[in-house]
Amino acid sequence: MKSTKSTALALAQKCKNILASNWHGNLNTIKADSKGSKQEIYTSKVKYLLRKGRPYIWVPEKDLHNVNTLIDERASFAVPRPYPGPLANLLRSMKKLPVRIALTGEVVPLGDEKVRSATESVRKMVMSEQKKIIESSYAGSGILSSSTFGNTSRSENLVELLDNDDNYSVYKFNVSSCMFIDGNGGNHEVDPDDFGTAKPDKLPPFTAKLIDGINQSGIRRRALVVFCFAFLNENAKDAYILSVDQKGFDMLAKVLSGGSEYQWKEFRITFEEEADDVESFCSKLVQMEEAALDKVKSCSGLG
Incomplete structure (x- = not known):
C-alpha cells in the first residue's frame, strides 16, 4: 500500500x-x-x-x-x-x-x-x-x-x-x-x-532540553504516569517522554500487559491545538497535568 x-x-x-x-x-x-x-x-x-x-x-x-x-x-x-x-x-x-x-x-x-x-x-x-x-x-x-x-x-x-x-x-x-x-x-x-x-517546526532547537528536563523531574515523570490513566486508560508504573513536536509527544510507559506483567510500550498524546513554540508546549503540558489530576480526583471521588 x-x-x-x-x-x-x-x-x-x-x-x-x-x-x-x-x-x-x-x-x-x-x-x-x-x-x-x-x-x-x-x-x-x-x-x-x-x-x-x-x-x-x-x-x-x-x-x-x-x-x-x-x-x-x-x-x-x-x-x-x-x-x-x-x-x-x-x-x-x-x-x-x-x-x-x-x-x-x-x-x-x-x-x-x-x-x-x-x-x-x-x-x-x-x-x-x-x-x-x-x-x-x-x-x-x-x-x-x-x-x-x-x-x-x-x-x-x-x-x-x-x-x-x-x-x-x-x-x-x-x-x-x-x-x-x-x-x-x-x-x-x-x-x-x-x-x-x-x-522543521519551532520546537527542535529545544527538543533535547525539553525531553531531558521532563525525564529528569520525578514530579513530571509521575505526571506522565497519571496521563496514562487519565487519557489512555492504561495502568502504568513508570513513563518517559520519548519525543516532542508541535502536535504533541510520544512517550514510553511501563504498563500492565496481561496478568501482573508490566511491559514498556510506546504511546502518542496529541494536543487539541498545536504548540507554536517552546513556551506554548510547556504551557500545554502544565495544563494537561492539571486536567489529568482533576480527572483522577473525579474518578476517585475526591474531586
Missing part, C-alpha cells in the same frame, strides 16, 4: 525535525590515497547546523574527511533523534534502535567568506536560543532548568565552533537522498523534493 502525499510530507518533516533538533552526526566518506578513492569507508562524528534546509558540517582540520573529499565528494550522513539522559540507557536496555535519518549526497567545501557567514549563523542561533531559555516563563523555565545531563541544548553544544574557524573546515552537504529509519530498523525512503521543501 503506497503512502499518501500528506503522509510522505509528514515523514519528510520528521526528518527535518530530527536534523534541526540534533547538532552532531556520523559523516561517512570514501577513503582516499595518492592513487585515488578506495572502497573503504571512513567514519567520524562531526558537528553541524541545519541552515537554509541543508546541513552545514564542521570537520576538525586534522580529520581524514578533509583528505577524502578532495578525491571524492560523495558522502553519507547519519543523524539520530536526540535521546538525552536516562532515556538513552532505557532504550539500550530494551535493545530498541534509535530513530534516525540517513542522508546521501556530496560535501562541498566553503570558501573563507561563506565560512564566516556560516559561523555568524551559529552565533545568531546561540544568542537567540539562549535568550529564549533565559526569558522563558515560569512553566518553561521549570521544565528547561530540570535538564541536568550535561549540555543538552543545540546552542550549548555548538558554541565552541565560534571564533575557531582555523580549527575546522566547513562543508555544505547537498542532499540527494534521504532515508528515515524507525525504532524497529525499518527503512522509509523520503522523496528528495519533499525533503527539500519540508520545514
Whole structure:
C-alpha cells in the first residue's frame, strides 16, 4: 500500500525535525590515497547546523574527511533523534534502535567568506536560543532548568565552533537522498523534493532540553504516569517522554500487559491545538497535568 502525499510530507518533516533538533552526526566518506578513492569507508562524528534546509558540517582540520573529499565528494550522513539522559540507557536496555535519518549526497567545501557567514549563523542561533531559555516563563523555565545531563541544548553544544574557524573546515552537504529509519530498523525512503521543501517546526532547537528536563523531574515523570490513566486508560508504573513536536509527544510507559506483567510500550498524546513554540508546549503540558489530576480526583471521588 503506497503512502499518501500528506503522509510522505509528514515523514519528510520528521526528518527535518530530527536534523534541526540534533547538532552532531556520523559523516561517512570514501577513503582516499595518492592513487585515488578506495572502497573503504571512513567514519567520524562531526558537528553541524541545519541552515537554509541543508546541513552545514564542521570537520576538525586534522580529520581524514578533509583528505577524502578532495578525491571524492560523495558522502553519507547519519543523524539520530536526540535521546538525552536516562532515556538513552532505557532504550539500550530494551535493545530498541534509535530513530534516525540517513542522508546521501556530496560535501562541498566553503570558501573563507561563506565560512564566516556560516559561523555568524551559529552565533545568531546561540544568542537567540539562549535568550529564549533565559526569558522563558515560569512553566518553561521549570521544565528547561530540570535538564541536568550535561549540555543538552543545540546552542550549548555548538558554541565552541565560534571564533575557531582555523580549527575546522566547513562543508555544505547537498542532499540527494534521504532515508528515515524507525525504532524497529525499518527503512522509509523520503522523496528528495519533499525533503527539500519540508520545514522543521519551532520546537527542535529545544527538543533535547525539553525531553531531558521532563525525564529528569520525578514530579513530571509521575505526571506522565497519571496521563496514562487519565487519557489512555492504561495502568502504568513508570513513563518517559520519548519525543516532542508541535502536535504533541510520544512517550514510553511501563504498563500492565496481561496478568501482573508490566511491559514498556510506546504511546502518542496529541494536543487539541498545536504548540507554536517552546513556551506554548510547556504551557500545554502544565495544563494537561492539571486536567489529568482533576480527572483522577473525579474518578476517585475526591474531586
